Amino acid sequence: MYLMEKILIGFLIFFSLFASAQKITIEGVVTDSLGSALEMANVVAINIETKGLDGFGITNPEGKYKINVKANTMYNLRFSYLGFEPKEYTISVAESDIQKNTILVEQAENLDEVEVVYEMPVTVKGDTIVYNTDSFVSGTEKKLEDVLSKLPGVEVSDEGEIEVEGKTVTKVMVNGKDFFDGDSKLAAKNIPANALDKIEVLRNYSEVSQLRGVTNNEDNVALNIKLKTGKEKFWFGEITGGVGLDDRYLAHPKLFFYSPKYSINILTDVNNIGELAFTNRDYRRFTGGFRTRTGNTGTSFSVGEGGLGLSQLQNNKAKEINARFGAINFSYSPNKILGLSGFAIYSYSNTLLETSAKRSYISSNEEEITTTNTDQTSNLGLLKFSASYKPSENLQVEYDILSKFSGSEENVDNLSIADVTDQITENKEQTPTSVNQNANVYYTLNEDNILAFEGQYLIQTEDPFYNAIREVQPFVNILPLDDTQSNFDINQERKVKTNKLDFKADYYYVTGAKSNINFTLGVTQSSQDFDSRIFQILDDESKLSFADNDLNNRVNFKFSDIFLGFHYKLIAGNFTINPGIIAHNYQAKNEQLGTKVSNELVNVVPDLFINYKLKESENIRFNYTVTRNFSDIEKFANAYVFSNYNSLYQGNRDLESALYHNVSLNFFSFSMFNMQNIFARLNYSKRIDAFKNNSSIVGINQVTSTINSNLEDEVLSGSANYQRTFGKIKVSARASLSYSSLNNIINNNPSISESLTQSYKGSLATSFKNAPNLELGYNYAINNYDNGGNETTFYTSTPFIEFNASFLKNFIFKSDFNYYKYNDAENTVENEYGFLNADVSYQKKDSKWEYSIQLTNLLNNTELNQDTFNELFYRTSTYIVQPRYAMFKVTYNL
Known part of the structure; x- marks a missing residue:
């Protein structure tokens, strides 16, 4: 560690010396002919000898700019601002700072705005920031993520998630067309850097132009990648192949075609060097561009895939990974009013995992040492088709259908050493499928009245199978296993079927230039069936079934939420205030063991959004929400279900909802004047009648259920980020x-x-x-x-x-x-x-x-x-x- 500290200190000294090397500052103020400061004017310093760009700046609200350049150099100093005549000065920079003010005159006729914008390294026009990528790259960049990491105010995580000014990018487009429905990871890790011309950051982005002025889009950020070509139709891409010692190989063909009417993106990846182009985590988070319909309604009800809890990678690494990936994305616009798009994604991986772990159990003071070897095979697939019809600015119609299917198998050899030693073999299989359809209609009656209808229908099936072969009998008082067998071959079948409908209708009435009201009527209807059984395979390969109600589930669960909401949005000076209230009528019913348990609840929850604009690109945001949380069918199923070899779960058919209060305060500040980006977040949540695990543990074996607890949970979190370019x-x-x-x-x-x-x-x-x-x-x-x-x-x-x-x-x-x-x-x-x-x-x-x-x-x-x-x-x-x-x-x- 001491060696690493010395290396870091050495590099810090190097950076300090380099940063303090002689630099000359050119600064001043840019105004119009009336003496008013021009904010967001562009200033560039062109080295006369090399013709290169040595520095650039953008004026702040006071019209001030500041550029660092080399000493003893001749420069052309260029000033420009959209709608004004540009100015240029020749300046000889010696060894002292220079003060240079200038006055720009409004031009009689607009110049070609695109040419003016794209000359500059960075241009800000309204909510759009345009980066000229050539001004920031050095030539060593390979992918889009490498270029993005060089841009001020932009950060890219190791997972390919993109943040701009502290906000997560929700959509990535290429030449205005969605790239795999805007997935940021696929874009960041696959689009070649040498194909990029401009990167447009679209702040306050709304996919529905009619709703832009009546909804809160402050957290919505999208990227549009402009490609480096002047051709109307063109292919680009790369084909990579590789071989290595120990039979290592890889192949990465990536092809892209773009034209005004249609585009095709083809991504493939075959390798055995541990590079996963598409992980199980990616599959779960990949929505295909579906927007959440009930995310802001005061209700949280999820029917996500329960599955088997397959082993996860750490830092996307494993003992061995063999991966294959293929994806194709298309978009087609036969005319200006109709757009068609879709994609197909397939991913295969075979992963070997080896883990040694120590568990220290709190209640029993037991300690368990485990050595686990896992062989996991995963097949993941997605299919998506979308259509968008927009015959006028007043009408937009959308339809999407997304199908997800997968097949996963995991074989685990586990040596458990605790008060007894047990050699355990686990086998897990599952082939879940889902089909999600989405239809939206947005209609503007006139400048004061807007209607929005959004509907989504989900059909989902899950069939996780679990098998554990053990030397030691687990859960003696629960499982009536035949103990005369050579080992304990325990099996569990589960089947879950889900049908879920979400519908929401919004009416927006514009009451003034800076205010509007919104009425919402919506419904969520869900029906689920859950069957499970535990049985034993005997030495003669026959099945020993158990008739106990505690070991067999046959449950039907229905959930209904009908809600009516009202929101008022007002812009008053620098404040944007958006209070609201939503009334819900909930009904939940589970039927099992020949009886029904029903719950009905009328609930009214408030929410409040406040945004205070300190200045351009700097604001403070407050958000308060109250959410009623409901569980899906698996937490209501009364019979036991295996979580893993030493854990059973038993549902609670009398489970009720929980209430979550959440308060957040965010600060965002981005300055092009000094290339400084600051954001901070503070979040507090309190859970009332929260879902709590009620666990019984003997040794290392645990049985868990879920209850509503009057003990309140609290979570307080905060983060801060500072970024500046010197x-x-x-x-x-x-x-x-x-x-x-x-x-x-x-x-x-x-x-x-x-x-x-x-x-x-x-x-x-x-x-x-x-x-x-x-x-x-x-x-x-x-x-x-x-x-x-x-x-x-x-x-x-x-x-x-x-x-x-x-x-x-x-x-x-x-x-x-x-x-x-x-x-x-x-x-x-x-x-x-x-x-x-x-x-x-x-x-x-x-x-x-x-x-x-x-x-x-x-x-x-x-x-x-x-x-x-x-x-x-x-x-x-x-x-x-x-x-x-x-x-x-x-x-x-x-």
Whole structure:
């Protein structure tokens, strides 16, 4: 660790010296002929000798600008502002700062606005920010995510999630056409960097133009990628193939076609080097662009796939991963009023996992050591078709159908060492399917009256199968197993069928230039059937079925929510105020064991949204919501269901709803004047009559049910992010904290579980065009858990370095290193490891061929660590990852 600290200190000194190298500042004020300040005017400094862009700036609300340039250099200083005649000055920069004010005169006739906008590195026009990518890249970038990370105010996570000014990007388009329904990860990790021309950030984005002025879109951000071509119809893309030692291989053909009327995107990926293009997590979160219909109605009712809890990857790493991925996306506009689009996605993966873990059970003071080997095979598929009809600005009609299907199988060998030693084999299979249809109509009667109708219908089936073969009989008092057999072969079948309808009608009446009212009428209807049974396979392969009601479920559950809402939106000065109230009539009924249990409830919940605009691109936002939460059928099913080999779940047919209060306060600030981005969030939630686990635990075996508890849960979380560009150096700092106090019931004894998690990150990154670039940073995480007075704390320190450089004209070298130090407060767990990757590529100028060598996990680290906690136990684990490998790759660019 001391070596890493010395390296970081050395690099920090280097950055400090470089940042303090002699730079001259040109600053001043831009006004119009009346002396009024011009905000968002563009100023660029063009090096007369090199013809390159050495600096640029954008004026703030006071018309001030500031540019850092080189000393002893001649510059053309250009000023421009849409609707005004541009001005240019020749300036000789010596070794002292320069003050240069200018007055722009309004032009008689508009120039070509597109030409003026696209000359500038950054242009702001209303809610749209346009980045000229050539002004920010160095030539070492390969994918869209590499380019986005260079832009001020933009951040990209390792998972490909894009944030702009602290807000998550909800849609990505290419030349105005949705890219796989706007999925940010597929776009960030697949669109080639050399195809990009401009990136448009669309703030306050609304997919329905008619609703833009009457709804709150402040958190909606979309990206539109402009491609680098002047052709009307064109193909672009790349075909990559690679081979390596130990029979490693990869193939990544990616083809894109764009024209004014239609587009096609084809993505493929075949490899055995641990790269997953589409994960199980991606599959679950992928909505296909479906907007949530009941997200803001004061009701939370989910019928998400229950499944089997398949093993998850850590940091997208595993002992071995063999993956295949194929996807095609199209869009077609036969005329200006009709748009058709769709996609098909298929993903296959075979994953080997190996984990060693220690569980410390709170109530029983038992300790379990497990060694787990998992072989998981997953097939995932999605099909989507969409149609949009917009014959006029007053009418928009949409239809979507999304089908999701998957087949997963997992075989687990588990050695459990506790008070007894047990060799356990688990087998899990599931093939869930769903079809979701969506229809929307938006109609503007006149400038004061707007109607919106939105409907969604879901059909979903689930069939998880679970099998455990054990040497030791579990749950002796619950499962009447035949103990004369050579082992205990326990099986469980489950089937869940769901039909769910959501419909919402909105009427918007514009009461003035800055106010409107909104009436909402909606309904959610759901019907579910749940069947399950537990049985034993005997040595002669016959089935031993159990007639006990506690081991067989046959449940029907119906849920209904009819609601009526009213909201008023007012813009008063810098305030936007949007209070509302929603009245609900709920009915829930479950039928099982020959009897029915019904619940009816009338509930009225308020909500409040306030936005205060401090200045352009700076605001404070307050949001308060009350949500009534309902569970789906599986928590009502009275018979036992296996969660895993040592855990049973029993539903509660008398379960009622829970009430959640949520308050959030957000601050956003983005300044083009000094390239500074600040955002902070504070969130508090309180759960009343919350769903609580009521657990009974003997040794390591646990039986859990869900109850409504009058013990209130509280969660307080906050985060802050600071990002600023100083010349060619980008400084970032982020901190997040989360405190939760949760009540649990274990062996009929109330218990409080408290956790405090802290995460801190700081980094410095350069963005030189003709010099090597470096990013270095430090992550520090503290996870403190206090479970009924049993406290433990885990620490993870992660310094990291990324380096990329062009050399010998045609070569590019890229490398990244992440070092981990993991330990608990008592130092009973301690581990240090690092991951070093490198890539060297060669491509002649104007050549379509690129050759590269990819080196992964150069230090041959074999494991990483993770800690988790719940109301029953702490868990710390060691997770085996793929060893070092080297690949030779060839890429052909179309």
